[in-house]
Amino acid sequence: MDVLLISLIAGAVGVVLGVLLSLVFRAVGRRRQVIEEDPDEGLPAGMDEVLAALPSAAIVIDSDGEVIKASTAAYALGLVDGPAFASPQLQETVARVADRRIYEDVNFVIKHDANEYSRRFLHAGVAPLGKGYVLVLCDDETEFHRVEAVRRDFVANVSHELKTPIGAISLLAEAVTDYSDDPEAVHRFGGKIQKESTRLVHLVQEIIDLSQVQDNEGLESSAVIEVSDVVEEAIDRARTNAESKNITMNVALSPDLRVEGSFDLLAKAVRNLVDNAVNYSSAHTEVGISTERRGNSVALVVTDHGIGMSSKETDRIFERFYRVDKARSRNTGGTGLGLSIVKHIIAKHGGKIKVWSRPGEGSTFTVLLPLAHEDRRHDSEASSEVVAGG
Known part of the structure; x- marks a missing residue:
C-alpha cells in the first residue's frame, strides 16, 4: 500500500x-x-545586407544612442567601441541628428595610440533613419590628407630650391650690367651665372625625373638587363670625380646576374648611389661597389667611408629635398632629390633599398632586385632534374 x-x-x-x-x-x-x-522594429527590411554591400563604413544607432548594427569596415576603422563610438565628436553629431532629424556632415580624427602614424582622418555623413534610428556612413580620407600634405610640402620645397639659383642669377646679371666696362669682372660674374644656371637646369631635371618615377603605374617598357652593365656605366660616369679626390673604387661584380626592367632608370639609380658615395667621401678613401645573388634576388651594395649618418638622419634620408650636409650638397650641386628618385626607381622594379650608417664611419646602401624570371625558372627546372635524377 x-x-x-x-x-x-x-x-x-x-x-x-x-x-x-x-x-x-x-x-x-x-x-x-x-x-x-x-x-x-522600424528599420527597413534587409538592412544587414545593405550595410554589408556599402563601400563606406556603416553604423546604425537606436533611439537610446547605442550602436545596434555596424559593418565590418566600421570595426576595422575602430569607429565602434561596444555600443558607443570611439569618437566623442561623432557621438555628439549623432545625438544632434537624432534630436533634430536633419542630415549633418562631420570631419574628425581617430588616434588609437600615441603613435602619430596611427591617426586616421575620417569624414562621416549622419542621417535620420526610420523611426528614431540614425545611420552613419563614414569614409577614410587619411590617404587624401597624406597626399595633400606631401603636395604642399613638395611645392614649398620646390619654390624654395628654385628661388635660390634664380635669385643668384638675377643678382649676378645686375652685377654684369654694373661692371659692363670691366671685362675681367664680366668674365667672373659670367662664370658664376653659368654655374647657377647649370644648377637650376639640374634641379628642374631632377624634379621631372621624380615626377615620372613616383607614380603608381608600371614600367612603360621592360627588358632583361645584365646588372654588371648597369653598374659599369655608373662607375664610368663617377670615375673622373673619384680620381680628382684620389678615391679608390673597389669593384666586385658577380657575372650572369640579370634583372627585368628599364636600363636607363636602373642606371640612373645606381649612378646616384655611386655619385653620393664619392661626393660624401673624404679624399684618399675607398668606395666599394659589389653585386651578388641572394636567393631569388640580386643584391647591389655601395659602401663609402665618408661622413656617415645618425639613425635620425637615416630615417629621413629618402625624403624629398633632405640633405645630411647642406653645405656639401651645395658645393657638389646636390638637390636633395637623388635618393628619393633612387627609392622610387627601385620600388618601380619590385625591389627594396636599405641603408646602414654610423657617424664618422661611412654608409652602406643595399639594393635588392628580383632576379629575372627566366633565370629563376631555369634554376627551378635544374633543381627538379636533380631531384628526379636522385
Missing part, C-alpha cells in the same frame, strides 16, 4: 513538472519567434 501511494505521488509530481516545463518552453519559443520576426 505504501509503495502504491508513493508511486501515485511521484506520478503526480512528474505530470506537474512536465506541464510547467512545457509552458516554459512554449513561452521561450514565442519570445524567440518575436525576436526573430522583428529584431529591429
